[in-house]
Amino acid sequence: MVSKCLAALVAAATVLARTPAGFTPSSGTDLIVEYNGFAPLNGAVISRTVTTSQPRIGTLARLNGTSYAVMMIDLDIPTDTPPQTNTLLHWMQAGLTPATTPTQLNTTSGLIRAFLLLPNNATADTDAIAPYFGPNPPARIPLSHRYTQILVDTSGLTAQGTQALRTAAVTIRGFDAGAVLAAAGLEGRIVAGNSFNVTNPGPVMAAGNATRGGGGGGGASGTGTRGGGAGASQTVVPGVGAALRPGSGFVVGGVVVVGMVMLGL
Numbered sequence: 001m002v003s004k005c006l007a008a009l010v011a012a013a014t015v016l017a018r019t020p021a022g023f024t025p026s027s028g029t030d031l032i033v034e035y036n037g038f039a040p041l042n043g044a045v046i047s048r049t050v051t052t053s054q055p056r057i058g059t060l061a062r063l064n065g066t067s068y069a070v071m072m073i074d075l076d077i078p079t080d081t082p083p084q085t086n087t088l089l090h091w092m093q094a095g096l097t098p099a100t101t102p103t104q105l106n107t108t109s110g111l112i113r114a115f116l117l118l119p120n121n122a123t124a125d126t127d128a129i130a131p132y133f134g135p136n137p138p139a140r141i142p143l144s145h146r147y148t149q150i151l152v153d154t155s156g157l158t159a160q161g162t163q164a165l166r167t168a169a170v171t172i173r174g175f176d177a178g179a180v181l182a183a184a185g186l187e188g189r190i191v192a193g194n195s196f197n198v199t200n201p202g203p204v205m206a207a208g209n210a211t212r213g214g215g216g217g218g219g220a221s222g223t224g225t226r227g228g229g230a231g232a233s234q235t236v237v238p239g240v241g242a243a244l245r246p247g248s249g250f251v252v253g254g255v256v257v258v259g260m261v262m263l264g265l
């Protein structure tokens, strides 16, 4: 039974991650995104509690460029005129280089061998252009948000291009990835993508009472509105394409632990 599960998990790992339908710039190449054993890939829904710290990212095939940048964008922040939404930049890190050997990741989406993208310690740009802050959808419409990650080949990026990225990252609300890449001379340079959802358990609050929200407020604080139910019920729930939910979750001190039980065979 266990080996059957494992086979299913490994199989599931072959179709993983892409940008969501309708999003541009798009990519059909998997970007592996891993949070301490959780790999919310290809539309999976994940608890916000596991996404608080910056994930590891990688690709299944080794990339041959010299420099890459990752961006993570919330595509679904609420506005005062629902159901209209806006976007919010959650992370921009440039100066990443592909590892020369793959790393085995034991994840909720199976065993994945990925070439991690790591900060190049030999250069000065190891600091994030926009430091990571985790998902925190407020109790407003829509309760579920898509957090989309794109990987961009920045090999040979000019100083002006780097400056364009820095300038764009100053305004995190209304972040338009396509326009930003164009401004930086990086049009068509997206090489991989992924998206996952984090969902506020609700109920939806009236607009006038929901102004303290992190996601809706546009601030980088990342704190504020948060449903009371973070914990028991929400673990990794596969979305479209993410085939299965391994193991059963249990709660330790309010923190959800899931998946690794079955994988630790």
Ligand SMILES: *[C@@H]1O[C@H](CO)[C@@H](O)[C@H](O)[C@H]1NC(C)=O
Pocket: 064, 065
């Ligand atoms: C790098 O990889 C791309 C995509 O696989 C390929 O088209 C290109 O020729 C490669 N470049 C080099 C220098 O190997």
Ligand SMILES: *[C@@H]1O[C@H](CO)[C@@H](O)[C@H](O)[C@H]1NC(C)=O
Pocket: 104, 105, 106, 263, 264, 265
């Ligand atoms: C991943 O799982 C395999 C098989 O259970 C195990 O041998 C390996 O040590 C694990 N690796 C990590 C990094 O946990």
Ligand SMILES: *[C@@H]1O[C@H](CO)[C@@H](O)[C@H](O)[C@H]1NC(C)=O
Pocket: 097, 118, 119, 120, 121
């Ligand atoms: C750069 O330094 C960090 C922190 O020490 C380390 O985790 C990472 O692996 C290093 N990157 C490379 C490419 O060696």
Ligand SMILES: *[C@@H]1O[C@H](CO)[C@@H](O)[C@H](O)[C@H]1NC(C)=O
Pocket: 206, 207, 208, 209
């Ligand atoms: C905010 O909540 C209070 C108390 O629940 C309620 O009386 C008030 O009408 C709400 N305001 C709006 C704008 O919905």
Ligand SMILES: *[C@@H]1O[C@H](CO)[C@@H](O)[C@H](O)[C@H]1NC(C)=O
Pocket: 043, 044, 045, 076, 142, 143, 144, 145, 146, 197, 238, 239, 240
């Ligand atoms: C993810 O969020 C989007 C936007 O709210 C929603 O349309 C979609 O149904 C969500 N996906 C899942 C699997 O909950």
